[in-house]
Amino acid sequence: MNEHIAPVPLDKAYRLLNHGPTVLVSARHEGVENVMAAAWACALDYAPPKLTVVLDKGAATRALVENSGRFVIQVPTVRQLELTYQVGHRSLAREPDKLEHSGVELFGMPGFDLPFVAGCSAWLACRVLPEPRNEATYDLFIGEVEGAWSDTRVFKDGHWHFEAADPGLRSLHYIAGGFFYAIGEPMQAGETAPE
Amino acid sequence: MNEHIAPVPLDKAYRLLNHGPTVLVSARHEGVENVMAAAWACALDYAPPKLTVVLDKGAATRALVENSGRFVIQVPTVRQLELTYQVGHRSLAREPDKLEHSGVELFGMPGFDLPFVAGCSAWLACRVLPEPRNEATYDLFIGEVEGAWSDTRVFKDGHWHFEAADPGLRSLHYIAGGFFYAIGEPMQAGETAPE
Structure with missing residues (x-):
């Protein structure tokens, strides 16, 4: 954990995801760690903060989430473009050294038994709220956010500062291929609004 | 429906939402129409395409969705910054002329009894897949996409072209306030990848 990382108040945690970035999902179970990319993650509630994420049945990370009941959603940066693409396309099952080959470095946060991906701009530590029907039918998981942190060079005082920060810290928004x-x-709306 | 609007193949419909834009949700029931803004909408599946959207219990649009079983998710543009903010903050219950005051113009699509917001870059006509527990507990609605269209000036051949299109057609990504x-x-990843 470097000197730029600071906690985000939980009632502001939704703002880390509100603009729809592609995220990395990480989890650990019985010493096995993995990281995957997910474009289908979304805020679900303010307080306590909750979020949704779609985890395909074929994803090795999904089994770690199911078995540990916990995961981290983190916001990768433009600097991590290749890392994000690689963890989204390599498979831990076929390639045991996937994380090393993808350039992933993990770190810990005191009080959380979870693997956090270094170099991201924000991290949300989540506990699964079990919803077996959603998980089985839609691959949809709901998490309650128990801890949130940001790189204060790009998210501080409850707000993103992409326009002032290093362009390498901007969020990524995946399409395909x-x-x-x-x-x-x-862009600011509402300043010239009537009423 | 203007000459720039064309259908999007349903297996490419997820790409309209994959980059996490803030959307407008519209619905109609027994002659009452409304439009709201939602930052919490997300793709859920490829084929048939599905999506999730969070609709607060206090939103007038939610009752229209519940009663009609149908809604439209559409992607507003930079030109619609103020419209997006206004439909997100005005209330149909308190202000019967909300849509007119917010600058919303509605249009129809043949074969779909739904109100579509003019000037957006993409539209997804959805049928509610009823999930009473999600709706009651999390305000979370699941829709199956039955029709998709784009403004071909910014989404064509299955891809967004924000970099080549008029900047006024870019998508909006809400934070707060x-x-x-x-x-x-x-940004293109994977071109210099090992293997």
């Missing part, structure tokens, strides 16, 4: 967009310029 | 980001520059 290795093609992403980075987040762009800020 | 009227503050949005527009989608930014394209």
